[in-house]
Amino acid sequence: MTDINKDKEVYVVGHKNPDTDSICSAIAYAALKTKLTGTKHTAKRAGQVNEETQYVLKHFHVKAPGYLSDLRLQVRDVDLRQIEGFKSSVSIRTAWEQMKENNINALPITRDGKLEGLITVGDIARSYMNVYDSAILSAARTQYRNIATTIDGTIVTGNEHGYLLDGKVSIAASGPEAMAEFIEENDLVILGNREEAQRVAIDLNVSCMVICNVKEVAEDIRELAEAKQIVVIMTPHDTFTAARLVNQSIPIKHFMTKEGLVTFGINDYIDDVKEVMAKKKFRDFPIVDSENNMLGFISRRRLLYAKKKQVILVDHNEKNQAVDGIDEAEVLEIIDHHRLSSIETMGPVFFRNQPVGCTATIVYQMYLEAGVKPEPKMAALLCSAILSDTLMFRSPTCTAIDEKLARELAAIADINVEKLAKEMFNAGSNLRGKTPEEIIFLDFKQFSVNEVDLGIGQVNSMDEDELAAIKEKILPHMDSVMEKHNLDMIFFMLTNIIKESTELICCGTGAKEEILNAYDMPLDTKDVYLNGVVSRKKQLVPMVVGALQQ
Numbered sequence: 001m002t003d004i005n006k007d008k009e010v011y012v013v014g015h016k017n018p019d020t021d022s023i024c025s026a027i028a029y030a031a032l033k034t035k036l037t038g039t040k041h042t043a044k045r046a047g048q049v050n051e052e053t054q055y056v057l058k059h060f061h062v063k064a065p066g067y068l069s070d071l072r073l074q075v076r077d078v079d080l081r082q083i084e085g086f087k088s089s090v091s092i093r094t095a096w097e098q099m100k101e102n103n104i105n106a107l108p109i110t111r112d113g114k115l116e117g118l119i120t121v122g123d124i125a126r127s128y129m130n131v132y133d134s135a136i137l138s139a140a141r142t143q144y145r146n147i148a149t150t151i152d153g154t155i156v157t158g159n160e161h162g163y164l165l166d167g168k169v170s171i172a173a174s175g176p177e178a179m180a181e182f183i184e185e186n187d188l189v190i191l192g193n194r195e196e197a198q199r200v201a202i203d204l205n206v207s208c209m210v211i212c213n214v215k216e217v218a219e220d221i222r223e224l225a226e227a228k229q230i231v232v233i234m235t236p237h238d239t240f241t242a243a244r245l246v247n248q249s250i251p252i253k254h255f256m257t258k259e260g261l262v263t264f265g266i267n268d269y270i271d272d273v274k275e276v277m278a279k280k281k282f283r284d285f286p287i288v289d290s291e292n293n294m295l296g297f298i299s300r301r302r303l304l305y306a307k308k309k310q311v312i313l314v315d316h317n318e319k320n321q322a323v324d325g326i327d328e329a330e331v332l333e334i335i336d337h338h339r340l341s342s343i344e345t346m347g348p349v350f351f352r353n354q355p356v357g358c359t360a361t362i363v364y365q366m367y368l369e370a371g372v373k374p375e376p377k378m379a380a381l382l383c384s385a386i387l388s389d390t391l392m393f394r395s396p397t398c399t400a401i402d403e404k405l406a407r408e409l410a411a412i413a414d415i416n417v418e419k420l421a422k423e424m425f426n427a428g429s430n431l432r433g434k435t436p437e438e439i440i441f442l443d444f445k446q447f448s449v450n451e452v453d454l455g456i457g458q459v460n461s462m463d464e465d466e467l468a469a470i471k472e473k474i475l476p477h478m479d480s481v482m483e484k485h486n487l488d489m490i491f492f493m494l495t496n497i498i499k500e501s502t503e504l505i506c507c508g509t510g511a512k513e514e515i516l517n518a519y520d521m522p523l524d525t526k527d528v529y530l531n532g533v534v535s536r537k538k539q540l541v542p543m544v545v546g547a548l549q550q
Contacts, residue, residue, distance in 0.1 A: 008077075008309075009039075009040040009042050009310075010039060010040070010041045010042070010310045010311065010312060010332065011041075011043075011309065011312070012026045012030040012041055012042065012043050012311075012312045012314060013026055013043070013045065013065075013068055013311060013312070013313065013323055014026050014045065014046060014313075014315045014316060015047075015315060015316035015318070015321040015322065015445065016321055016323070016446075017047050017321075017441055017442070017443060017444040017445060018045050018046060018047050018048075018049060018050070018053065019053065019388065019389070019443050020050075020052055020053045020056055020384055020385050020388035020389070020424070021315050021358050021360055021388060021389045022045075022314065022359070023043075023045060023049060023053050023057070023064070023065065023385075024053075024360055024384055024385040025314045025315055025335070025359040025362075025382070025385055026043040026044065026314050026315075027043040027065060027381055028364075028367075028374065028381055028382050029041075029043075029335060029363045029366070030312075031043075031374075031378055032363070032366060032367055032370065032372060032374075035372060036370055041312070045065045045068065046067075046069075046323045049064050050428065050442045050443060051427050051428050051430055051431070051442075052388060052424050052425070052428030055423065055424060055427035055428070056380075056381065056384040056388075056424060059423075060380045060381060060413075061377070062377060068323055069324065070269070070323065071311060071323050071324065071326055071329040072269050072325035073269065073270040073271075073306045073309075074266070074267055074268060074269055074270060075264050075265065075266050075267070075268050075270070075287055075298060076266040077270070077306045077307050077308070078270070078298055078302050078303060078305070078306045078307075079302060079305060079307075080296030080298055080302070081104075081284070081296055081297040081298070081299070081302065082296045083102065083104065083107065083108060083296065083297055085108045085110025085113065085115070085294050086098070086107050086108070086109055086119075086252070087109070087110075087111070088109050088111070088116060088117070088251060088256065089143060089146070089251045089253065090146070090252055091142075091146040091149065091248060091249045091250065091251060091252070092124050092127050092248055092250055092251075092255060093149075093248035093249065094146075094149070094150075095107050095119050095124060095252050096121075096124050099121060104284065105283050106119065106120045106121070106282070106283070106284050106286075107119050107120075107252075108286055108294045109252060110294050113294060114292045114293055114294065115261070115263065115286055115288050115293075115294045116253075116256075116258065117253070117257055117258040117261065118256060118261060118286065119256040119257070120257070123252075123255045123256065124255070126255070127247075127250065127254075127255050132247065133168070134168035134169045134170065135167070135168045135169075136169075136247065137164050137168075137169055137188060137249070137250060138164045138166055138167055138186075138188075139254075140250045140254040141163045141165060142163065142249055143160075143161065143162070143163050143164075143249075143251065144159070144161075144162050144163070144208060144231045144233070145160040145161060147164070147188075147208070147210070147249040148160065148235075150245055150248045150249035151210065151233070151235045151241075151246060152235060152236065152237065153210065153233040153234055153235035153236075153237075154233065154234055155232070156217045156222055156233065156234055157222050157225055157226045157230075157231070157232045158208070158225070158226070158229065158231030158232060159229075159231065162231065164188055165207075166207070167184060167185070167186035167187040167206070167207055168188070169187070169188050169190065169243075169246060170182060170183045170187045170188070170189050170190070171189075171190045171239060171243055172189050172190065172200075173239065175197075176194075176197050176200045179197065179200045180200070180204060183200075183201065183204050183206065184204070185204060186205070186206065187204075187206045188207060188209075188210065188246075189201045189208070189209050189210065190210045190212065190239055190242050190246070191209065191211060191212070192211070192212055192213060192239055193211060193212070193213050193214040195218055195221060198211065198218075198221050199224070202221070202224050202225055202230060205228060205230075206230060207230065207231065208230065208231040208232075208233065209225065209230060209231070209232050209233070210235060210242055210246070211233070211234045211235070212235055212237055212238055212239045212242050213236070213238055215234070215236070216234070217232055217234050261286065262276065262280055262282065262285055263285065263286045264276075264285055264286075264287050264298065265288065265289065265290065273285075273303070274300075274303065277300055283299055283300075284297040284298070285297065285298050285299070308328060308329055308330040309328075309330065310332055311323075311326075311329045311330070311331055311332065312331075312332050312333040312334070312335070313331060313335070313336070313343065314334075314335045315335075315336060315359040317334050317336045317340060317341050317342075317353070318338070318341040318343065318445070318446070318447065319342040319343055320342070320446045320447070320448060320453075321446060322343065326343070330346070331343065331345045332349060332350065333349055333350040333351070334349060334350075334352070334353070335352050335353075335359060335362055335363065335366075336352075336353050336359060337353065337354055337355065337357070337358060337359050337361070337397075337537075338353075338537055339537075339541070339542075340353065341447075342448070352366075356397075356399050357386065357389055357390040357395060357397040357398040357399055357402040358385055358386045358388075358389035358390060358402055359389075360385035360386050361399075361401060361405050363382060364382050364405050364408075364409060365405070374409070374412065376412055376413045376414065377413070379409040379410075379412035379413040380413035382409050383406050383409035383415065383417070383420070386402055386406040387406060387417065387420065387421045387424060388424060388428075390406075391460065391495075391497050392418070392421040392425075392497075393406075394497065395534050395535045395538070396532075396534070396538050397535045397537055397538040422462075425460060425461070425462055425497060428459075428460060429459065429460065429462070429463065429466055431459070436473055436474045436477035437477065437481050439459065439470060439473065440474055440477075440478070440481055440490070441457065442457070442459065443457060443458045443459065444456070444457040445457075445536070446487070447541070447544075449544070449545050450548050450549060452488045452489065453486065453487050453488050453489075454487060454491070454511075454544070454548075455485070455487050455490050456490075456493065456536055456540060456541065457490070457491070457492045457493065458492070458493040458495060459492075459493070459495065460495045460534075461494075461496065462497045462498050464496060464499070467495075467496060470494060471494055471503065471505065474492065475505065478490055478505065479507060482507050487508070488508050488509070489506075489507065489508030489509075489510075489511040489514075490506075490507040490508060490511070491504060491506055491511065491515070491540070491544065493536060493540065495533075495534050500531075500532060500534055501530060501531045501532065501533065501534070502529070502530045502533045502534060503527060503528065503529050503530075504528040504529075504533075505528075506528060512528065514547040515528055515543075515544070515547070518543040518544065518546065518547040519543065
């Protein structure tokens with residue numbers, strides 16, 4: 001049985017529309033935390049990796065982090081009850097004894113680890129209470145070994161692995177002369193320690209004799225039975241007890257539930273599981289993997305003790321930018337360089353927020369503070385993130401420490417800053433094959449200000465003609481994209497890295513007017529050009545937020 005309740009890992013993840021800083025900082029910080037704590041920290045992404053970041057990862061031979069879509073509690077976060085699967089051939093008595101021993105109400109029936117069915121206390125109770133005809137053992141293809149075990153017997157001769165395939169169960173309570181009237185060939189006969197009756201049963205070619213109140217079978221009886229391949233079982237019980245117990249040897253496959261099983265997968269969300277459980281009367285529910293392997297049982301009580309996913313957030317502290325289900329996760333740390341916003345935590349967390357141009361700058365500072373020199377590959381990722389977020393030190397968000405540390409990282413990684421930046425920006429502005437909506441959401445962040453839900457996207461390019469082509473492509477689709485994503489306003493920055501300026505596309509009722517007022521521009525301005533504005537975080541977001549708050 002697969003053990004999924006192993007030590008939990010900590011996820012390190014950026015925002016929903018990850019840029020190079022979000023991805024590279026997550027990778028580098030996860031590596032640092034794993035090294036410092038010994039606990040596995042895994043970098044994750046909350047959205048699609050953009051072209052610029054793809055170029056960086058491919059250039060430095062780093063695999064993109066796995067996708068993390070939701071932090072809600074899942075079945076994998078619950079401590080499952082591990083119960084060994086049973087073969088369908090075991091007896092109902094064996095199943096009942098296992099249930100009593102483990103204080104459980106259901107047993108999984110498996111073959112090669114895969115779930116075939118369930119046997120419950122209710123199934124066994126019905127098997128005891130229902131009245132069956134005397135052919136039930138052969139109808140259920142009961143194994144002789146099961147019969148012997150159930151009646152505490154010993155197989156003296158015959159194939160213990162064989163099955164009772166024909167005949168009925170008979171009790172030889174009358175005299176030998178009357179046995180031929182009701183005992184037929186292939187029957188299973190329960191009789192006492194009377195050799196005369198035993199010889200008659202052998203002459204009638206029964207398939208199995210259960211001899212009661214005996215510790216040893218006569219040698220000649222054994223030899224006669226062996227010659228006819230008759231199974232002989234001796235039991236210390238009397239005839240009444242043996243007859244009462246024998247039906248408990250029926251294999252559980254005859255009573256188990258096979259159809260309509262209610263199962264859950266390890267990736268199912270607890271909210272969905274609770275909804276299904278509320279409609280069912282079962283106490284325990286089997287958990288299976290994608291290949292139907294039995295993993296354990298889950299109950300309503302165990303749901304109360306689900307372990308929250310542990311997560312470290314990098315490059316954001318805005319709830320609507322975070323992975324879905326963040327409220328159900330345990331946030332351990334936040335490493336960011338943006339304005340303080342709406343993430344709320346259940347308890348105190350390590351929060352590091354600095355007014356620098358890039359989260360990667362903070363992450364490298366933490367490497368230095370811990371006395372850990374980043375490997376060249378990690379240094380390359382951190383350097384790339386700083387170049388991206390600061391537009392190669394041109395952004396007003398860039399500080400002296402950003403540039404200083406970026407050049408230190410470049411030296412460790414042995415890379416040319418100017419050459420790398422140019423290649424990154426060219427890769428990031430290559431939007432061939434992208435739909436208008438994909439372009440809008442390549443680098444997009446959402447905000448809520450005074451009950452106004454807005455989003456700000458940005459594309460950076462060193463080519464003025466390319467920016468004009470992007471504008472022409474996305475402009476007709478801005479309104480439909482805004483409605484589709486339930487936003488009140490969208491602002492899209494077409495940033496020219498060389499000219500250090502931005503053309504701003506405004507969408508939504510009052511959006512353009514708010515910008516014109518914020519930047520004190522004439523209200524009849526047709527196209528909004530913002531000279532010197534290249535930073536969303538430092539130059540546009542504060543102006544938009546300030547305008548909407550007034």
